Amino acid sequence: DIQMTQSPSLLSASVGDRVTITCRASQGISQDLAWFQQKPGKAPKSLIYAASSLQSGVPSKFSGSGSGTDFTLTITSLQPEDFATYYCQQYYTYPPTFGQGTRLDIK
């Protein structure tokens, strides 16, 4: 199985900040990577697919990049509603696998 490793696991930031989360795959996955946002007690919400394509309705403050094994999710101008846990996922091959998550907290 392909292992997905996110860093950092915990990120503290302030409203208005720009943050970057990294996701690394244990083998090359082309650009078959998605990002999800999850708030406590809620289902994950799909943000990005194909490493950099925004899901419908997702604001452009979210952006993704990368290919092969290294990927990033960048969020600009943090607002209170952006503080959540973020997960990456590879869908390059079966089984699809998720990163362990990055919790974004208010500093």
Place this chain on the structure above:
Amino acid sequence: EVQLVESGGGLAQPGGSLRLSCTASGFTFSNYWMTWVRQSPVKGLEWVANIRQDGVAKNYVDSVKGRFAISRDNAKNSIYLEMNSLRAEDTAVYFCVRIFLTSGSGIYDYWGQGTLVTLSS
């Protein structure tokens, strides 16, 4: 509006069975692959199984092969997860998810709210 509503979760004993359901609305259900994803504090997010539009093609994570069965009824806009020989490690919130693009193992868009399965003797 796309909606996915899961049901059927609850308390089960190790070795027991449960049947989860997910009813969809707001889109042409028969046009989409669907999948189950579970989440536990121990394992995090874990893909469980998916099913093609016609219900013929199915895929499972190794840990549930032979114990779980995914199925669908397009007339009822529903998918199901029959879970047998349940183990403690199956304790999780189970999400029903729509696959909107069939690239690789599938690209997800809409998620249900989840249903909790708890194993306890």
